[in-house]
Amino acid sequence: MRHRLAILALPVLAMTLLVAAAPAQAGDEAPREYRVKAAFVQRFLEFVAWTNEHITPDGPMRIGVVGDSPMEAALQDLTGDPGVGRELLLCSADELAENGYGVVYVAATIDGLPRNEHPVWNDLHDLSSGILTIGEDPGFHLSGGVINFFAQGDRLRFSVSERAATGAGLKISSKLMRLALIVD
Amino acid sequence: MLTMRLSIIMAMMTLAVASVTFGQDTQAFHELSLEELLDVQVFSSAKQSVPMSEVPAAVYVITADDIRRFGFPNVPEALRTVPGVNVARIDALSYAVTIRGYNGRFSNKLLVMIDGRSIYSALFSGVLWDVGVPMAEIDRIEVIRGPGSTLWGANAVNGIINIITKTVRDTDGGLVDVQMGRLLEASVMARYGEYKDDGPSFRVYGQFQQLASTEGLDGADLNGGGDIGVGGARLEWYGEESVSRFEVIGNHNRGGYLDLYPDSFEPPYVKEATETSEIESVAMMYAVEKNKSDHSGFKLSIHAEANRMDQPIFGVNIRRFGLDWSRHLKTGRHAVVWGCGYKLDEIDYLPTFAVATTTESSQNWRLDTFFQDALTVLPKRLTLTLGAKIEYGSLGDFGFQPNLRAMWTPHDQHTVWASVARSLRSPCVLNVDVEITNRVIPPGALGPQSPTARLRLVGNPDFVSEKLWANELGYRHMPVPWFAVDVAAYYNRYDDLSSMKKPIMTPMYLATPPHLAIDTSFSNGAESETWGGEVALDLRPSSWWRLRSTYSLLRAKEELVNTDADERLQMRAMTSPEHQISVLASFDIGAAVGMDAAWRYVDKLERIDASAYSELDFHLRWRVLADLTVSAAGLNLLGEGHNEYHSDEIIARRRSVIPRHFRTGLRWEF
Numbered sequence: 001m002r003h004r005l006a007i008l009a010l011p012v013l014a015m016t017l018l019v020a021a022a023p024a025q026a027g028d029e030a031p032r033e034y035r036v037k038a039a040f041v042q043r044f045l046e047f048v049a050w051t052n053e054h055i056t057p058d059g060p061m062r063i064g065v066v067g068d069s070p071m072e073a074a075l076q077d078l079t080g081d082p083g084v085g086r087e088l089l090l091c092s093a094d095e096l097a098e099n100g101y102g103v104v105y106v107a108a109t110i111d112g113l114p115r116n117e118h119p120v121w122n123d124l125h126d127l128s129s130g131i132l133t134i135g136e137d138p139g140f141h142l143s144g145g146v147i148n149f150f151a152q153g154d155r156l157r158f159s160v161s162e163r164a165a166t167g168a169g170l171k172i173s174s175k176l177m178r179l180a181l182i183v184d
Numbered sequence: 185m186l187t188m189r190l191s192i193i194m195a196m197m198t199l200a201v202a203s204v205t206f207g208q209d210t211q212a213f214h215e216l217s218l219e220e221l222l223d224v225q226v227f228s229s230a231k232q233s234v235p236m237s238e239v240p241a242a243v244y245v246i247t248a249d250d251i252r253r254f255g256f257p258n259v260p261e262a263l264r265t266v267p268g269v270n271v272a273r274i275d276a277l278s279y280a281v282t283i284r285g286y287n288g289r290f291s292n293k294l295l296v297m298i299d300g301r302s303i304y305s306a307l308f309s310g311v312l313w314d315v316g317v318p319m320a321e322i323d324r325i326e327v328i329r330g331p332g333s334t335l336w337g338a339n340a341v342n343g344i345i346n347i348i349t350k351t352v353r354d355t356d357g358g359l360v361d362v363q364m365g366r367l368l369e370a371s372v373m374a375r376y377g378e379y380k381d382d383g384p385s386f387r388v389y390g391q392f393q394q395l396a397s398t399e400g401l402d403g404a405d406l407n408g409g410g411d412i413g414v415g416g417a418r419l420e421w422y423g424e425e426s427v428s429r430f431e432v433i434g435n436h437n438r439g440g441y442l443d444l445y446p447d448s449f450e451p452p453y454v455k456e457a458t459e460t461s462e463i464e465s466v467a468m469m470y471a472v473e474k475n476k477s478d479h480s481g482f483k484l485s486i487h488a489e490a491n492r493m494d495q496p497i498f499g500v501n502i503r504r505f506g507l508d509w510s511r512h513l514k515t516g517r518h519a520v521v522w523g524c525g526y527k528l529d530e531i532d533y534l535p536t537f538a539v540a541t542t543t544e545s546s547q548n549w550r551l552d553t554f555f556q557d558a559l560t561v562l563p564k565r566l567t568l569t570l571g572a573k574i575e576y577g578s579l580g581d582f583g584f585q586p587n588l589r590a591m592w593t594p595h596d597q598h599t600v601w602a603s604v605a606r607s608l609r610s611p612c613v614l615n616v617d618v619e620i621t622n623r624v625i626p627p628g629a630l631g632p633q634s635p636t637a638r639l640r641l642v643g644n645p646d647f648v649s650e651k652l653w654a655n656e657l658g659y660r661h662m663p664v665p666w667f668a669v670d671v672a673a674y675y676n677r678y679d680d681l682s683s684m685k686k687p688i689m690t691p692m693y694l695a696t697p698p699h700l701a702i703d704t705s706f707s708n709g710a711e712s713e714t715w716g717g718e719v720a721l722d723l724r725p726s727s728w729w730r731l732r733s734t735y736s737l738l739r740a741k742e743e744l745v746n747t748d749a750d751e752r753l754q755m756r757a758m759t760s761p762e763h764q765i766s767v768l769a770s771f772d773i774g775a776a777v778g779m780d781a782a783w784r785y786v787d788k789l790e791r792i793d794a795s796a797y798s799e800l801d802f803h804l805r806w807r808v809l810a811d812l813t814v815s816a817a818g819l820n821l822l823g824e825g826h827n828e829y830h831s832d833e834i835i836a837r838r839r840s841v842i843p844r845h846f847r848t849g850l851r852w853e854f
Binding site: 031032036038039078155156176179 | 213214216217218219221222223224356379381665727
């Protein structure tokens with residue numbers, strides 16, 4: 001018995017040591033929620049087609065983050081990765097506007113203001129054609145957003161507005177629609 | 185053996201250290217497919233149970249991710265990880281499971297539900313754990329320690345285990361899962377479903393498990409083991425605000441249940457159940473849930489069920505019909521829930537020498553109604569919940585079960601809650617109608633010239649509900665997003681607790697053969713106090729690494745208040761361990777490889793002479809292709825085997841050794 005207890009002490013000790021080493025790691029990366037969201041975003045690109053003929057299906061894609069969100073850091077981690085199917089070019093919302101197409105992730109708040117009260121959102125909204133807008137607040141589809149994240153239990157789900165997608169000149173594949181909650 | 189243990193531990197440590205050094209797993213998620221991303225548990229443990237964490241109760245949730253990670257083959261194995269829950273495997277097929285004391289194969293102070301349908305047996309108010317639901321079907325298992333009788337049904341005395349299955353939306357496509365190993369010799373599970381948002385979605389599934397017999401303490405083959413088959417089909421309709429579901433589930437178990445029982449007045453007076461036992465059931469259920477926004481909605485479920493149990497020791501046919509309806513509404517500071525339920529059980533007995541009944545069949549019904557109001561006194565800071573349930577039925581007395589709970593959140597990181605509740609365990613058929621012959625005593629065994637004697641436990645129609653006043657206090661703290669602690673303490677006071685009367689001897693001169701009847705029967709002659717607590721720690725130092733640990737304490741003080749109660753025959757709380765500790769460690773190495781270890785210590789079971797033990801399970805999972813995962817598990821690695829439980833006090837059973845065993849598996853999702 002004594003013998004066995006001694007052996008048991010080993011894994012406990014090992015865990016304790018690991019725990020002691022842990023906190024240094026903890027703060028370095030974007031929160032799990034945003035790393036999963038970033039992974040979703042790069043997967044979405046496989047299932048969204050831009051009706052604009054200038055855009056090739058596997059060329060680099062410009063992507064911008066608007067508002068107060070750790071999303072930029074999470075996407076940054078993906079940009080340099082050769083494993084990502086489509087090259088992501090992180091850029092500012094202004095650059096995107098000039099370019100005319102791409103992906104914008106819109107945080108729930110921008111400079112501390114609710115998203116839809118901030119002028120940047122309105123600017124974006126005006127030239128929504130060619131831009132895949134992805135958001136995270138409950139009213140996102142109402143103001144024309146294409147894909148919206150929401151929490152269900154401990155998982156992330158997403159909804160797609162077909163009307164907004166068509167309006168933005170995007171064609172969303174049936175596979176993505178199958179997994180999404182469809183709004184209007 | 186020692187070297188093997190050591191090498192496993194060393195391998196674990198090496199891998200863990202290796203991943204500390206090289207584990208930049210920021211790339212992990214993007215290798216997952218969309219379907220897999222939808223299955224990733226995103227929010228931390230305190231947040232993951234958002235609706236549950238707002239409940240002022242001791243709650244623990246086993247997620248689909250935990251089930252996948254640890255490869256639990258059935259629900260009781262998964263419950264081993266939960267604080268306050270004691271799981272003892274009796275043999276290959278049977279388990280004893282309880283929360284906060286009073287464990288037994290027929291433990292009766294627990295409410296177990298699958299999707300809101302209670303699965304306790306009308307016979308003994310307990311659960312036959314060998315009948316179940318395939319693990320791959322389960323979305324989560326919510327375990328609530330302490331009484332929840334206000335909102336949940338009868339028997340929610342010591343706790344509630346709520347098994348919630350996945351919706352068809354969550355399981356679009358196909359799955360084949362095959363496992364092979366030593367104790368669980370084979371397990372094959374297949375599922376296929378199609379989800380549509382504009383029409384009926386469906387899923388069909390089936391699972392077959394074959395279990396080898398365990399051995400006795402002396403190494404003898406106990407002729408146990410058997411197979412468990414389950415199959416089902418489900419239809420779901422999704423409306424704008426509603427989900428409707430129709431489901432049919434069938435179960436068929438066949439195997440050796442290792443009962444020792446008397447079957448005649450002839451020598452050798454005791455028989456070992458070598459014949460095969462069979463349990464079959466078919467259940468049909470229709471449920472609809474409608475939610476108008478978050479503020480208002482209702483749930484309705486109707487189910488019908490037929491069970492056939494054919495065992496050497498006893499047989500029974502049970503038909504059950506149940507209906508439950510509830511409505512919830514939020515207005516201003518009030519969140520109100522009310523509803524009612526009805527249950528009807530029709531039972532036909534197939535009596536044997538060992539288990540006879542006073543009637544050929546019986547019909548029992550129960551009606552309940554409940555109301556609860558959660559009042560927000562200070563938004564986000566203080567909530568008071570007041571509720572009550574009223575129960576009335578053909579077997580029980582009139583039951584009033586009030587509950588008062590308070591939850592105080594002085595700071596976003598700290599939550600304190602307290603609860604006082606009364607709860608009842610209503611009498612079951614076993615308490616009232618059944619006559620069990622425990623033993624036939626050979627002539628001469630009680631003294632010179634003593635006749636053959638028959639020891640019986642006889643049902644008592646005057647038996648009333650067992651009652652509990654439960655006092656609980658809890659505290660949750662999440663100082664940083666990657667660390668959470670959950671503490672709960674309880675003081676339970678049971679009254680009218682089941683006891684056994686002192687035996688009465690009656691000479692049966694006219695019976696064939698003439699014998700001495702020694703009869704005891706149930707009475708409400710005991711009282712007890714149990715107290716203790718649980719601590720659960722959850723640490724996620726990094727996204728690829730999670731550590732969880734729990735500790736559970738149980739103490740009891742019991743006394744017999746009726747002078748006719750027999751001390752020696754008394755059921756005891758301490759058929760559960762005083763101390764239990766568990767440590768779970770989960771590691772991801774990249775997106776493809778997962779490694780999980782579970783260590784547990786279970787204290788001795790004083791009342792039934794089972795020794796303390798500690799064990800280690802190890803599970804390794806490797807996603808070879810996007811849709812193909814292989815896994816391997818080693819269970820009970822710290823010894824050749826150990827005994828976890830002796831036998832129920834009513835039906836004797838051979839002591840089994842739960843051996844060290846291994847399992848390999850293959851899972852294909854398409």
